[in-house]
Amino acid sequence: MIPESVNSSAIWVMPMLELLGFWRDLVAYGPQLVEGLRKTLVLAGSVSVSGLLGGILVFGLTLSQQPAVRRITEAWVSFFIGMPLLVLLFLVYYGLPQWGIRLSPFAVAFWGFTLNVSAYNARYLATAYRSLDAAELEAAHAQGFGASQIFLWIILPQVLRLSVPALTNQVILNLKDSSIAFLIQYTEFFAQVQELAAQNFRFFQAYVLAGLVYLALVSVIVLAARRLEARIILPGLER
Amino acid sequence: MALLEVIGLTKRFGDRTVLKGIDFSLEEGDTKVIMGPSGCGKSTLLRCLNRLIEPDGGQILFRSEDVTRADTDVRLLRQRIGFVFQQFALYRHLTALENVTLALRKLKGMSSRDADAKALLELRRMDMEEHRAKYPAQLSGGQKQRVAIARALAMDPAVLFFDEPTSALDPEMSREVVALINRLRYEGVTMLCVTHDVSLARYVTAQVIFMDAGEIRAEDEPERLLSGHHDPRIREFFGNLGHADA
Structure with missing residues (x-):
């Protein structure tokens, strides 16, 4: 019969050895993970910027004085919100080569995400626009401002302020969703974590690591967004 | 010379005629007040004059130039x-100073320092x-209206339009704004003011235009x-406001 003290030591020793082994693999595979993290940040960062700029452009078009432009833009937004991002990425990455069009995994991920994120951001801005005081816009017209000046100087500064929480959520989603880009051979952070797990079969540890890294990055975004919100809140309108 | 001459101005919304041939004129340096019951077309008239609302017919001569023409x-x-x-309509994201300077910089092309x-x-x-x-949210109603007037005056306009400038104010602030408008009148600012405020009409103006159902009655x-x-409709209107010996 094995003494109880030996039995309880084994309970601790085995996981420690496992963890040590995982740590050794992690150090050995570190450069690939760092490279994957860099690619994740590049993709999430670039689509957050392009998605914001695209969202502003699409939102601007939804305010066009031409009914046809408004209708087409609305249809565009609805299409890209309705289309699952993964389907869009597969369509471009695996579907277009059928017609001789081949794009790099990054290009596909960048444009796929940009179209999707622009549509969502345009919706957020449009929602904020509905809360603006119509009298302000009438006053701007009465002062002699043109439509583009009103958009640039009156509407945009206000809807961007009002949309900070929604736009921040979108940046967080961009970061988290960037992990699906590994399905089109973009070797971002999650793809590298998969690779690590496949080599040492320590799936649990690998996915916990991935979760913690994403959580840390999201926390940084949330903190930055809170600071931004505190800076741009208008005096007299604080809650 | 008339700064503003309105001839046979009409406006319809669907099958409802809101302005039925409005005629009046406003001389340089003059102040006129337009009064009348709600829905009589006063605010629509004001917005037609600067073409915030497109009139359907008639002419608006601004310093003898027909500004209803398509090429205006x-x-x-x-x-x-x-x-x-009425509701001040200050830009919420700008300070009082920025509210006044925005148009000076963007429309008149003034430098930040000059603006x-x-x-x-x-x-x-x-x-x-x-x-x-x-910021506007830090100002009282009366203060907001003063900034709104400063914003309008900063552009050196030929005429100042007021749309119910005291309706959203409490009596004390309302008196302040009326006194301010009166001061502008004595400074020679040409003004056209739509209001329900009898005290404003009494205190400020030389001429009142009374409108009813899209027409000028007096x-x-x-x-x-x-x-x-002598017009019973006018007696009734001011009687209801409690300001006539009807």
């Missing part, structure tokens, strides 16, 4: 007409200089309209 530079016309709104100097002058004129760094001195006018 509407934005330039609007820059020559200051407009003060600030001009804006501070107008804010001082409205006793609002010390509040220049405040144009006269305030006291004559307010005290037992």
Whole structure:
């Protein structure tokens, strides 16, 4: 019969050895993970910027004085919100080569995400626009401002302020969703974590690591967004 | 010379005729007040004059130039007409000073320094200089209206339009704004003011235009309209307001 003290030591020793082994693999595979993290940040960062700029452009078009432009833009937004991002990425990455069009995994991920994120951001801005005081816009017209000046100087500064929480959520989603880009051979952070797990079969540890890294990055975004919100809140309108 | 001459102005919304051939004129340096029951077309008339609303017929002569013509530079016309709104309509994201300077910089092309100097002058004129760094949400109703007037005056308009400038204010603030408008009148600012406020009409103006159902029923001195006018509709209106010996 094995003494109880030996039995309880084994309970601790085995996981420690496992963890040590995982740590050794992690150090050995570190450069690939760092490279994957860099690619994740590049993709999430670039689509957050392009998605914001695209969202502003699409939102601007939804305010066009031409009914046809408004209708087409609305249809565009609805299409890209309705289309699952993964389907869009597969369509471009695996579907277009059928017609001789081949794009790099990054290009596909960048444009796929940009179209999707622009549509969502345009919706957020449009929602904020509905809360603006119509009298302000009438006053701007009465002062002699043109439509583009009103958009640039009156509407945009206000809807961007009002949309900070929604736009921040979108940046967080961009970061988290960037992990699906590994399905089109973009070797971002999650793809590298998969690779690590496949080599040492320590799936649990690998996915916990991935979760913690994403959580840390999201926390940084949330903190930055809170600071931004505190800076741009208008005096007299604080809650 | 008439600064503004309105001839047979009409406006329809669907099958409802809101303005049925409006005729009146406004001389340089003059002040006129337009009064009448709600829905009589007063605010629509004001917005037709600077083409915020497109009139359907008639003419508007602005310094003898027909500004209802299709080739009129509407934005330039609007820059020559200051407009003060009932709900102040200040830009919420800008300070009092920035509210006044925005149009100076973006429409008149003034440098920031010149625009600030001009804006501070107008804010001082409205006793609002010390509040220049405040946002609209930090100002009282009366203060907001003063900033709105400063914003309109900063563009050196040929005429100042007021749309119910005291309706959203409590009696004390309302008196302040009426006194301010009166001061502008004595400074020679040409003004056209839509209001329900009898005290404003009495205190400020020489001529009141009374509108009802899209038509001008009378144009006269305030006291004559307010005290037992021969037109029963006018007597009824001012009687309901409690200001006529009807």
